[in-house]
Amino acid sequence: MKILVMGPPGAGKGSQSQKLIQDYDLSHISTGEMFRKSYERGEDLGKKAMAFINEGNLVSDKITNEIVRKRLMKPDASRCFLLDGYPRTVTQAKALDVMLSEMNSKLTAVINIVVDTDIILERMVGRRVCKACGHTYHLKFKPPQKQDVCDQCGGELYQRKDDQIDSVRNRLSIYESKTKPIIDYYKGRGVLVNINGMQSFDAVYRDIKKALRDLT
Numbered sequence: 001m002k003i004l005v006m007g008p009p010g011a012g013k014g015s016q017s018q019k020l021i022q023d024y025d026l027s028h029i030s031t032g033e034m035f036r037k038s039y040e041r042g043e044d045l046g047k048k049a050m051a052f053i054n055e056g057n058l059v060s061d062k063i064t065n066e067i068v069r070k071r072l073m074k075p076d077a078s079r080c081f082l083l084d085g086y087p088r089t090v091t092q093a094k095a096l097d098v099m100l101s102e103m104n105s106k107l108t109a110v111i112n113i114v115v116d117t118d119i120i121l122e123r124m125v126g127r128r129v130c131k132a133c134g135h136t137y138h139l140k141f142k143p144p145q146k147q148d149v150c151d152q153c154g155g156e157l158y159q160r161k162d163d164q165i166d167s168v169r170n171r172l173s174i175y176e177s178k179t180k181p182i183i184d185y186y187k188g189r190g191v192l193v194n195i196n197g198m199q200s201f202d203a204v205y206r207d208i209k210k211a212l213r214d215l216t
């Protein structure tokens, strides 16, 4: 199973991916998460990337394609993977096609989670993320059992800098101009499914699983 999960910022890509990777035993490849981890490790790549991320801008295609290529070459990813937040430009989608054809592989499903802007803004402002394991919460929709503490690992929860309103608006506008065109890129391949992301976590997950069953 080789799945791509796409959708605007705050659509629920990460939340749904966390469940999918467990149920289907997939390697989770989230470019956003990889950049944040690299920053936490104090690496130059992470520092460079974070300057773009905090403002809500995209990291360059060249840097992003390189980290994905390296990650896909690791043994666990060559079998089954879930790409979360990559590709995010048509240039990246083309680069991914080259990588997959070199691996003699292709995508099983492209899951496009659809959510309206007003709902996205509410989700971003209330999101909290675990510093240690990256697990995602929401103050209203998915609160942790203990305030500011991760249910999964006991790590500290924080608010991402790019979840501030100006950065979110910039991310949404970049999504419209740079990322949305990818939907057309995948149309006609028989793998693209639109999922209504404006439902409960469980209902969205149920629809994704049904789509995966239909495609495999």
Ligand code: AP5
Residues within 6 Å of the ligand: 007, 008, 009, 010, 011, 012, 013, 014, 015, 016, 030, 031, 032, 033, 035, 052, 053, 054, 056, 057, 058, 059, 060, 061, 064, 084, 085, 086, 087, 088, 089, 092, 123, 124, 126, 127, 128, 136, 137, 138, 139, 141, 142, 162, 171, 197, 198, 199, 200, 201, 202, 204
């Ligand atoms: P990334 O980390 O991928 O951020 P994003 O795409 O903006 O998406 P988010 O992680 O913000 O949202 P999500 O869809 O995962 O939603 P979540 O599940 O958390 O990328 C960050 C940055 O890195 C980018 O802006 C860019 O700068 C850079 N970058 C990354 N990849 C790149 C690439 N390929 N090329 C160039 N640059 C790249 O949910 C959001 C909130 O809503 C949570 O609080 C959650 O609990 C809640 N929620 C989710 N689903 C529901 C639901 N059904 N009901 C109620 N609440 C819900």
Ligand code: MG
Residues within 6 Å of the ligand: 013, 014, 015, 032, 085
């Ligand atoms: Mg995410």
